[in-house]
Amino acid sequence: MNYLGIDIGKNNHVASMIGEDGKPVFRAFSFSNATEGAESLFAKLEAHNVHKDELEIGLEATGHYWLPVYSYLHDKGCKIHVINPIQMDGWRKGVEIRKRKTDVIGSMLIAEFVRYGDFIEARLPEEAIFSLKNLTRFRSYLVDSIGDLKRKIICVLDQVFPEYQSVFVDVFGKTSKEILLQFGSPAELEEVSAETLAELLADLSRRKIGFEKAEKLSRAAASSFGVTFCRDSFAFQLRMLIEQIKYIESQVKDTEAEICAIMDKLSSPITTVPGIGKKLGAVIFGEIGDIGKFDYASKLVVFAGIDSAVNQSGEFEASNNHVSKRGSPYLRRALYQAALVAAVGKSPDPVLSAFYRKKLTEGEHHETSVVAVARKLCYIIYSVLKEDRPFEIRNS
Known part of the structure; x- marks a missing residue:
């Protein structure tokens, strides 16, 4: 098996390949972000007698620039690993500290990362969700x-x-x-x-x-x-x-x-969740993508960036922690809007509304209480999507 790492750029990409033994086959092959450029990459592979069935390709999900490359390779039937840049950054720092090489470039590191294999692959949602x-x-x-x-x-x-x-x-x-x-x-x-x-x-x-x-x-x-x-x-x-x-x-x-037409085809139970109609449901569903990538509902909370960001230094730990605001701002905003509707809307959900009022009586501010409702919604959404079943309305 050979491992090809592609360092994504706006106009040009750089590819390096290593063999099963980790030795370089070729380094820093630059190709343009065009059909001709991608074809030149395959010509390079053919020159080294490498067939697509003997190849694993890794690339970072960097901004939106990776999508055309991914689409081309996918259509060619290649085995592709889309890597989260955060994981790649941690690997990059570790390798640079251990090896202290100045000539190791991004594409080589990606190839080594794929060969090493200890990473969580970014799952791409199906076309309708995308x-x-x-x-x-x-x-x-x-x-x-x-x-x-x-x-x-x-x-x-x-x-x-x-x-x-x-x-x-x-x-x-x-x-x-x-x-x-x-x-x-x-x-x-x-x-x-x-x-x-x-x-x-x-x-x-x-x-x-x-x-x-x-x-x-x-x-x-x-x-x-x-x-x-x-x-x-x-x-x-x-x-x-x-x-x-x-x-x-x-x-x-x-x-x-257009959004409503896609939602109608998907028939997702997400619109049965309190506070979530087609518009907010489309945002939440689209941003989450494959719910299978989350092992627990708490991971969805973290993904939405509404988990607490602990402020701690030495023996000091803040008593009032703000949300981390990591992850998708679109998802976070949609969850907040859904929480508002569910807690204080014209037809609030009785359980979530009671939870919101309870937070207020405990001395929490309005926004903090709404975020707490949004966290609860994450758990409901996780269950509904994971089990692919409608939300059951509770009267108490």
Whole structure:
């Protein structure tokens, strides 16, 4: 058996191979992150009479750069070991201390690590779950982008029409956004009569908003303390920002439809867990991946980064330990949101809600109590996914 280690890079990768006896077959073969580059690697293997059945390949799951290499090798039917960078880093430090070699490079160390064989292999989820992870992270990016745009809009309004937020409590509601699109400054609103504005508001809000709101908006525009210079540039900027929000909101809806379609096909029992619907369930399911990689529920807690980070030095040990925040921030945020819904939502779970209140009576803060509920949810999720069964609703 031969062992090939690949040191992953953005544009180029480096491969080294050792034999069964640990002796180098070749070192530091560089190939590009392209089909031609991967083919040159196989040509190199053929030159050394190495068949894929006599080869084990190791590579680190470094960022996202490893995925194209993995995909190519997987399609070729190679035996691949995806190694967690944390494990590899520990091995790398140990080898460097023992051997003190200056010419040992990353790919050789990976090859030696695979030959040694004492590692926990990163398990890749099936395609549907991997798609969930990609789409839910993309949705998170879109939502965060909308948040950034909203902050920019508030900044513009503070300069050009600071009174606007006193008229519309929800600046980013459907009606308000349409008003901002059509009238980008107080001066433009002043040109419209209260009656015309009232009719427009009524049409936009399906008759929920009428003349009273129109009068208030007209008065605010007439007495606005906003800047009077560069009005056109501010109005233009405001319209562009609103249009961006509307477009990204449509993308969020389309992305959510894709996510829900995958969740429907998977029929996962995770949506039966208190506080978890399709959206949060998709995030949690996608981030966890294969539940089989966790031997115990406590390991899932650690993976989510909601375990306690012990603060200890010498004989001192802090009494109030914060969560470690290791692992996936997407998973951690989704669990926290699910815990909020389960503990203090409109239809809270009786057991988890009682546990939350108990924590409060013990002197814990709200956030600490919600995190405690999130830990309990981890145990429930672990059981539901491990046994592939729906959560049983408890009344006490």
